[in-house]
Amino acid sequence: MPELPEVEVVRAGLEPAVTGSLITGVEIFDVRSLKRHSVLAGPFADLLAGHRMLAAVRRGKFLWFPLSSGRALVTHLGMSGQVLLRAPGAVEDGLLRIRLSIEHPTLGEFWVNFVDQRIFGSMAVDELVPTPDARPAGFAGATSLDPAWAALIPSQVAHIARDPLDPAFHETTFFAALNRKNTGIKRALLDQTLVSGIGNIYADEALWAAKLHFEQPTSSLGPRVARRLLAEVRLVLTKALAEGGTSFDAQYVNVNGASGYFSHSLNAYGQQGKPCPRCGHLIVRAAFMNRSSHFCPHCQKLRRPRATQ
């Protein structure tokens, strides 16, 4: 569920509370939320208790907290994950899977509650490895002043591409990959090894803004169109972030449980049956990759379509 803007809202909310905090307790209520944790690393709780979190870092939809032990706590929200900051003793959150008790040097004690309805998300303690380009591995907000962990990335996140808001995102490599690939543009936007952070909502929104059909072959995009699309991706992610992300229900909330407002700004996603804000034709929903694509059939036509036997 949460895409880059939603995950960034969570990261930014956690940053002040977790940076410098000592982990004093770990409670696991559902081991399925540890599916990304390798038992070879050791018991999850033992690898956390007694160590400090040094920062809150994000690349795409992955979030991690470098630890004083030299490892990192990795968090992915999956489709329905939330990380909630609570005062110790607060009323129980439903669907609570993991809880960390932490102690901040000046702000005091918190509960970090990992809540996840569908359990597609997870937490794990992972090794940190150097980034190939020696650039900062992800976005760390105000904490990143060339610290030791900046150019280190959790091993399980290393295969994920940089996101389009990352200053080290390599545009040329991305455009070259689009040229080389033999697939549709939406599939490519959702491929986190090409560009990270984009999910079903923002893929549909960016394609609507760029007037591209979701099955337009990537290899058919000229340099100008590809640039335009990337610009639209950045624009929609930035706008959504400014509005606190997209919330349809209580499933996506920030660390305090509050919703974002971007759902009011959607032009295509979930708008099937409503008029396209640009041309007035009705937005259509189509099956795509075991999910849905939403688009305007009038201003998002397939160009140079391949022969359809």
Add this chain to the structure above:
DNA sequence: AAACTGACCTGCAAGC
């Protein structure tokens, strides 16, 4: 090698 399909899960709304 690259492209694509299920599997993994729970809860909610809509339809009967």
Add this chain to the structure above:
DNA sequence: TGCTTGCAGGTCAGTT
């Protein structure tokens, strides 16, 4: 009211 069905913001292993 209670059942069934379809649907949901993602990733990964496995199969062609």
